[in-house]
Amino acid sequence: MRWSQAFIPTLRDDPAGAEAISHKLLVRGGFMRQLMSGSYSLLPAGFKVRSKIRTIIEQEINGIGGQEFLLPVLHPAEIWHRSGRWEVVGDELFRLKDRRGVDHALGFTHEEIFTLVATELKSYKELPQLWYHFQTKLRDEPRPKSGLLRVREFVMKDSYSFDMDVEGQAVQFDNHHAAYVRIFKRMGLETVAVEASSGAMGGSDSIEFMVKSTAGEDLVARCPSCDYAANVERATSRIPKVDDGPGLDAPEKFATPDVRTIDALANFEGGAAAEHQIKTLVHIAEGEPLLILLRGDHPLQEQKLTDHLAAQTLRPAKEDEIVDLLGAHPGSLGAVGVSGVRTIADPELMGRTSMTTGANEDDYHLRGVNVSRDITVDEWVDLREVRAGEGCPNCDGTLEVFKAIEVGHIFKLGTRYSEALGANVLDENGKARPIVMGSYGIGLGRAVAAVAEVHNDDKGLVWPVSVAPWEVVITLVKLDEETVAAGEKMYEELQADGIDVLLDDRSERPGVKFNDAELIGIPFRITLGPRGLAEGIAEFQARTDGESTDLDIHEAIAHVVELVTAGRNA
RNA sequence: CGGGGCGUGGCGCAGUCCGGUAGCGCACCUGCUUUGGGAGCAGGGGGUCGCCAGUUCGAAUCUGGCCGCCCCGACCA
Known part of the structure; x- marks a missing residue:
């Protein structure tokens, strides 16, 4: 071209x-x-x-x-x-x-x-x-x-x-x-x-x-x-077990005015650290409400829930739906004493004691909750989204x-x-x-x-040879008779060798041509100009490193063909 | 769908607050000079200012509605 x-x-x-x-x-x-x-x-x-x-x-x-x-x-x-x-x-x-x-x-x-x-x-x-x-x-x-x-x-x-x-x-x-x-x-x-x-x-x-x-x-x-x-x-991960210490004989309700979030409860006098809280979420799947329980500091991975339910429609419940269901607003929700609602819990809550969770009464929470004693869990399902730094489920490594x-x-x-x-x-x-x-x-x-996205630098694209729009560009630095003739000859020879080559014969200044060739990311450039041709030299550059080497004009073709062939098979 | 930003020659933008002849850079066309890393000078062409309605003597600019584009979220093989 x-x-x-x-x-x-x-x-x-x-x-x-x-x-x-x-x-x-x-x-x-x-x-x-x-x-x-x-x-x-x-x-x-x-x-x-x-x-x-x-x-x-x-x-x-x-x-x-x-x-x-x-x-x-x-x-x-x-x-x-x-x-x-x-x-x-x-x-x-x-x-x-x-x-x-x-x-x-x-x-x-x-x-x-x-x-x-x-x-x-x-x-x-x-x-x-x-x-x-x-x-x-x-x-x-x-x-x-x-x-x-x-x-x-x-x-x-x-x-x-x-x-x-x-x-x-x-x-x-x-x-x-x-x-x-x-x-x-x-x-x-x-x-x-x-x-x-x-x-x-x-x-x-x-x-x-x-x-x-x-x-x-x-x-x-x-x-x-x-x-x-x-x-x-x-993804799943391995995380350390939390030590709960001795629990209470029964859950104890306590006032938590204006506490609406896990963080707020963690910082509240008499509250509990996030890993000692139970996060209670309400979702609606196929029109039916669900309680989702997770450790306080664990995010829900919604796709896991969708996959488990094989649900076509799944969405977080709206505030009025939550109040109708549990009698309290988000921020004071819990599963203790709740019956008749399908309840799915993450296994990290299994066997936990001394947990703190909402009391289903605005501005109140419960402490001393023993999950197996106080909550009816219908299904234990991994619902937690893993985080960087947690343990690999298959070995001793750490996940990134x-x-x-x-x-x-x-x-x-x-x-x-x-x-x-x-x-x-x-x-x-x-x-x-x-x-x-x-x-x-x-x-x-x-x-x-x-x-x-992967192959670029500050000058533009850097296509791998295998997918580059052209494999080689011949840049004519000046359009005088000798340069054009040398360029045409090289262009035809490279084409005859099956190379996908672009001949930059535009009447633009060299800087424009160099910048364009780099922007569109052509892997190899041969630069021809009167200065080099007078000495029988073609300048060669690979887009990846930008370093130029002078080649004997008669050897340039073979050199480029070799590099292109290697690049295609890389 | 929720939040935010933006629509002005081909591209990137200013002008909008405070209404009064539509501008800048690049690109493009012509001529001359220039020619190894985005040239210089001179001349020139090109825009219903997203669309519709309204206010006004007068709207790119003010008001209302609509459309489109981008980002975040929701969503998504």
């Missing part, structure tokens, strides 16, 4: 609304432009990066037996009704009516449609199958943000595995796991595979591939001493917690979709059995942003 003919609209200033580094640099570098909130046009350079990522994914998924499809974006509502997700997914699913008034959905993901195709599988002899496609997904996100990291329209590679049994499914799951590690490594992303919540997808095992980044929206707990890593939506971008997610779906949609095959005994499925996704745009 000749830069003079290319559409690469670089900007000097950061776009006004951008916060995330990847967002700023992808816009400034001329890779993309925003259409509306959560919707971006990819420009040629951005499309090239995405295409290279796509090729890597295709190679690796084909490598584990994948067959590429292309399924529609527009779906009849009927199939979403059959899977049950028309109701489950909620507002995030784009819905529309056609001219006859018939409901449709815009594809949010493609379990239903692939499963429908899979109803043509009839015999165990046809399994296993691994199917995938790259297709636009549409999601009515409540809050798109951070450029390409969270959008309403994006292309995803989603694959679906079909097996006779869970053993076969596990093989496909492991194949994907390994392929994903290779895919992300090839695009320059260091990922952590973490245990995750399956959320609305349904299914059992679920693993997310996370890239550590402050721009990420997820929190990951990881142990540096062993291989434990989990999304905080699932960091923000991360979810770049891939793999699920074991079981037979949820095959049963709902009738995807059965006959086994060796002629008996119909639902196909055991898995689903596996990678968002392309998010992957582009994640790479940009």
Whole structure:
């Protein structure tokens, strides 16, 4: 590509609304432009990066037996009704009516449609199958943000595995796991595979591939001493037992005027430290109230509660609902003596004595509460969100917690979709059995942003060779006859060698060209100008270190080809 | 959906409090000079000031409503 003919609209200033580094640099570098909130046009350079990522994914998924499809974006509502997700997914699913008034959905993901195709599988002899496609997904996100990291329209590679049994499914799951590690490594992303919540997808095992980044929206707990890593939506930890000392024979009510918070009670004369308090929360799940009990200093991890309840709707109760239920306002709530309300407690409260909690009477608390004696707990469920510095559940290590971008997610779906949609095959005994499925996704745009988020410096992007929009830029420092001729020759030779090369033949000043080349992050630069050419020299620079070396012009090509080849395979 | 911020040439912004001919930098076009790290001079083009209504002799500026964008939270494969 000749830069003079290319559409690469670089900007000097950061776009006004951008916060995330990847967002700023992808816009400034001329890779993309925003259409509306959560919707971006990819420009040629951005499309090239995405295409290279796509090729890597295709190679690796084909490598584990994948067959590429292309399924529609527009779906009849009927199939979403059959899977049950028309109701489950909620507002995030784009819905529309056609001219006859018939409901449709815009594809949010493609379990239903692939499963429908899979109803043509009839015999165990046809399994296993691994199917995938790259297709636009549409999601009515409540809050798109951070450029390409969270959008309403994006292309995803989603694959679906079909097996006779869970053993076969596990093989496909492991194949994907390994392929994903290779895919992300090839695009320059260091990922952590973490245990995750399956959320609305349904299914059992679920693993997310996370890239550590402050721009990420997820929190990951990881142990540096062993291989434990989990999304905080699932993570557990080891914490020291609290010594309660001798308790009272019965709970004792005491006045606590204006004490409404854990902290206030901890600082109140006659109160109790947070770890000696019981935090009582009221939530409404599917319309029914729930009491949630945690140690005073422990935050509720709401996804754990959602997962345990398999709830479609879960929300904190409103103040008037709480007063109706318990007779007191938030800040004075407790579970002592409460009956008829489903009560779920975190195991860190098990066997505790001498606890302090609300008395269900405004401005009063109870001390000397013995959990097993005084509170009726229906279920003990881990609901606590882990914190950095707590013990690893699997070894003696100490957990670290960091923000991360979810770049891939793999699920074991079981037979949820095959049963709902009738995807059965006959086994060796002629008996119909639902196909055991898995689903596996990678968002392309998010992957582009994640790479940009990780590979940049104060001058701009620093693409890994494997995904760079161009691998080499030839910068002509002056457009005199000799320089142009030398540049054209080198441009053609590099192209002949299969190198993706950009020739900067614009009539701009050298500073502009250098800055643009650095901003858009081309891994290697060859600089040609009359000064060097007079001595038969081409100047070479790698974007990663910015150090320039003079090469004999006749050796430059071979040198660059070698580095590009090494970079592609890195 | 709650809280906060912001909408003024392609991009980044000032002007709004206190109403009176719409500005600056960059980018763009023409000419001359310049040419190894975002050139200089001269000339030039381009804006219904987010939209609608109102107040006023007069509105980018004041009032009301609406729309859009960003951030935090809620939410979220």
